[in-house]
Amino acid sequence: MDVRTDTSVAALVEDGRANRRIYADPAIFELEMRRIFGRAWLYVGHESQVPKAGDYATATLARQPVIMVRGADGAVRVLFNSCPHRGALVATGRGGHVESFRCDYHGWTFRLDGALQSIPREGDYAGTGFDRACADMRLVPRADSYRGFVFASLAADGPDLAAFLGPAAANLDNMVDRAPDGELEIAGGCFETLQRNNWKIYLENLHDGAHAMIVHQSSFGPGKAAASAAADPLTRFRAEVVAANSQNYEQMGALEVTSYARGHSDMRGFRRAASDEPYYLDYVAKLEERLGKERTEAVLGTQRHNAMFYPGMSVHPVFMQLRVIQPLAADLTRVDIWVLRMKGAPAWMHRRNVAFANTVHSPSSIVKADDLEIYTRVQRGVVAEGEGWLDQRRGTEAAGADGARSTALSEAFIRNQYRAWRDYMAAEA
Numbered sequence: 170m171d172v173r174t175d176t177s178v179a180a181l182v183e184d185g186r187a188n189r190r191i192y193a194d195p196a197i198f199e200l201e202m203r204r205i206f207g208r209a210w211l212y213v214g215h216e217s218q219v220p221k222a223g224d225y226a227t228a229t230l231a232r233q234p235v236i237m238v239r240g241a242d243g244a245v246r247v248l249f250n251s252c253p254h255r256g257a258l259v260a261t262g263r264g265g266h267v268e269s270f271r272c273d274y275h276g277w278t279f280r281l282d283g284a285l286q287s288i289p290r291e292g293d294y295a296g297t298g299f300d301r302a303c304a305d306m307r308l309v310p311r312a313d314s315y316r317g318f319v320f321a322s323l324a325a326d327g328p329d330l331a332a333f334l335g336p337a338a339a340n341l342d343n344m345v346d347r348a349p350d351g352e353l354e355i356a357g358g359c360f361e362t363l364q365r366n367n368w369k370i371y372l373e374n375l376h377d378g379a380h381a382m383i384v385h386q387s388s389f390g391p392g393k394a395a396a397s398a399a400a401d402p403l404t405r406f407r408a409e410v411v412a413a414n415s416q417n418y419e420q421m422g423a424l425e426v427t428s429y430a431r432g433h434s435d436m437r438g439f440r441r442a443a444s445d446e447p448y449y450l451d452y453v454a455k456l457e458e459r460l461g462k463e464r465t466e467a468v469l470g471t472q473r474h475n476a477m478f479y480p481g482m483s484v485h486p487v488f489m490q491l492r493v494i495q496p497l498a499a500d501l502t503r504v505d506i507w508v509l510r511m512k513g514a515p516a517w518m519h520r521r522n523v524a525f526a527n528t529v530h531s532p533s534s535i536v537k538a539d540d541l542e543i544y545t546r547v548q549r550g551v552v553a554e555g556e557g558w559l560d561q562r563r564g565t566e567a568a569g570a571d572g573a574r575s576t577a578l579s580e581a582f583i584r585n586q587y588r589a590w591r592d593y594m595a596a597e598a
């Protein structure tokens with residue numbers, strides 16, 4: 170089978186099992202880049218990163234460099250970050266502000282919408298057949314935003330962003346609704362992390378309640394001890410976050426996981442976010458000013474955890490975490506972790522959310538170390554036995570109003586991811 174052209178590659182996944190090859194075969198990885206990441210809507214950045222005309226932020230979509238930029242007309246566009254002359258990156262670094270873009274190789278300049286502005290000694294092109302009209306920076310085929318979250322698709326056709334997100338968009342709604350001023354912004358930098366595992370191994374773990382008490386044994390013990398000893402509220406919060414992984418099977422089995430179309434999913438109920446600290450009560454009061462008591466209770470009562478937008482983004486609405494999953498090779502994945510700030514919330518809330526990121530996502534996190542170690546073990550183990558099969562049949566699911574319901578002990582959300590995988594991979598590019 171030539172996986173580059175053969176749509177039967179989709180047969181490497183069946184309902185409830187996946188062939189080991191899909192985690193390690195470079196040819197399959199290349200096909201995933203084209204058929205999955207080349208088609209789906211991928212998160213690019215947040216509008217708050219580019220508040221004024223000329224502000225830009227760089228990103229990577231399916232290994233291709235792009236620039237998200239606010240134009241003179243106020244519109245946010247996504248351009249391929251490559252000079253039409255000889256291909257150099259036009260923007261470097263994470264972002265900044267420009268009047269116009271200048272390529273630092275031969276000095277071509279471009280307007281904020283990518284249109285060619287000037288070429289040094291342009292007269293040298295006279296009589297060469299050079300076509301100025303073909304020398305603009307190129308727009309990524311489609312870009313759109315949902316409540317401040319900017320997405321782009323490398324495919325000209327396909328479902329629009331709202332259809333792609335479907336009912337899973339409620340997770341982004343909930344995230345924005347939690348801000349007393351009704352808006353979020355990216356605050357601070359991000360953790361840029363590299364994991365030595367296939368991207369799918371990471372996604373399979375997002376609502377896996379069966380691993381926590383095994384994998385995190387080494388961290389939740391000290392976490393529990395620290396939580397009961399801590400006097401300072403932020404230290405206690407951090408320790409409680411670590412200790413939460415000690416929930417037993419019965420507790421994990423009570424967490425509600427919903428699987429949506431196109432591989433998306435979310436999990437509800439995990440980790441207590443409410444607090445009787447004065448700072449938290451102040452936050453609730455501020456939110457009630459905008460939403461009223463009943464609506465505030467509804468927004469804060471929906472305890473959403475690790476919502477997944479297949480294939481490349483996860484948010485944690487309660488603690489304002491945003492993760493961007495970028496596959497780099499079959500056994501190498503980059504994950505960028507951002508924290509959003511709720512506008513109008515007391516400063517302590519943002520400190521708490523940054524503390525959450527430091528506790529579970531930073532390179533020094535004792536929780537993350539557990540997970541990274543096991544992802545690496547899966548990647549190293551998965552190549553054994555050639556083309557054997559791996560099982561995803563644990564736990565059932567039941568049809569619900571907006572998606573299939575299961576629990577954190579069920580692998581239903583994994584099966585859902587692989588139904589999406591198969592749908593993308595079965596279709597010829």
Ligand code: FES
Nearest residue numbers: 252254255272275
């Ligand atoms: S590569 Fe950009 S100006 Fe030459």
Ligand SMILES: [Fe+2]
Nearest residue numbers: 381384385540
């Ligand atoms: Fe974990």
